[in-house]
Amino acid sequence: MDSRYILEKSSVGTRVGVGGVDSCRAGRSVLHDTRVPTVEKNGPMPVYTHGPVLYKFVVDVGSAAEVNGERTSSKGNGLSPGGQILHMEKTGRGDQKDTGSTGILKRASPTHCPVIKGQLQGGFMHLDINNPGKQAELANSFRAAQVQNVPPTERQPLPSSHIPVPRNRKPSGHADKEVMAAAVLTSLSTSPLVLYPSSASTVPEPANRAWKEVLSASYSSSTSGNWSWDASDQSVPSTPSPPLSNDTNKNFLLSSQGDDVSEDVTESTHFMFEDPIPRKRKNSMKVMFKCLWKNCEKVLSTSSGIQRHIRTVHLGRNSDSDYSDGEEDFYYSEIEVNMDSLTEGLSSLTPTSPTTAGPPPVFPPPLTDVPHSEHINMNGSQSHAPTLLSQSAPSTLCHIRTDHAYQGPVTHVRTVSIGEKRQPAANTHTTVNKTHALITPPAKSIPGTRKPRGEAKKCRKVYGMEKRDMWCTACRWKKACQRFTD
């Protein structure tokens, strides 16, 4: 584990793990009770407190030994009023899966962090990068950047990294903003330009690029990782609304914080994403995955995340196990949300109208070894070119596909092709309405017309008659295959 960003705001119980290649473990070890005024310098990132609100940045650099050493001791930098040691809890879970020396989880699942899941229903934005290769790359890049840019002896906090936090913020109803603000703050605070302005201009290009890659990946994980919200649990005050996009993040941040902060955020994000025209969005589409199980409105931003959710929550399977018998039916739908509309809708909720727009989210690379059925409409290109989404996206604002249409409550949610639009179900209005998506009646099926025969191999061919139990439900019922859609 080479990098780990943990931002914690303990006053409202909102904790955000951002971008760490092992955010789960990071969260486990950092998400300790820190509800005391604490300032800690842990690596290059100090912990700042501001009244009852605590933002904690923890960046671990280097080997695990170094991490442990830093974590178990306090390195006060003089900012701590009480000089309290921030205890870093390190609890063991035997079922944690590491890939070895890298310390990268093979699977970063919310269920790997029972504490998080249990204590922070809806308040935790779990982020992971599911591609081990990308993780390694990310880790290497970050390590390189750290070595080249930030000598350990120069890890000093600078005033520019101090971000004022409003003291009197209502925990209720603002958790979403705080989560989003936290994500942006984390990215901001990890910017070498912000942290080390004196050395930023002399950063070698490779290192600079590495930084950007790291930050980009980190930031992308904060926007397209396994963060989730549960719309069915909106009664919980701390339950955040969906962090819908970078734009949204910024909008909330801008509206909830001072103008000075807004400017910093804007500038830093310019740097991080090399966006020459920072106020212009390149991509406004985001793919969401919505659980279609009964009474569950879980929405995740990755197919793997929603599958993990279904597997663990609905199928009752052990999330720690990679075991998959291939018979899992993931009842979820894919939703392409137009972030322009989304931002418009959400901006109306904020006291000020945002004037800036951030760069498009960078989606994590899709899993390379997941079955086709578990990777719907990923097109394999999201991770590399976010703009491809908008390029390939139709004019529709909401595109929903479902992996399985043969579960009772969602029978009406049939696979729709591009251009079709789905009438939102009663339990999906949360997402759809917020996006102000243009909803049109579902495409009428003309009687007598038959769906063109699919080109893809279906379950029958893939598994054969002898493995009929591995077929998707639709194929078993001689319905249109939902696993190998065309």
Place this chain on the structure above:
DNA sequence: GCTGCCGGGGA
């Protein structure tokens, strides 16, 4: 003939 899947019907 094989295959996908629509439409209908039984439990």
Place this chain on the structure above:
DNA sequence: TCCCCGGCAGC
């Protein structure tokens, strides 16, 4: 609502 299957149509 779940599940099965006859039968049609594409290949």
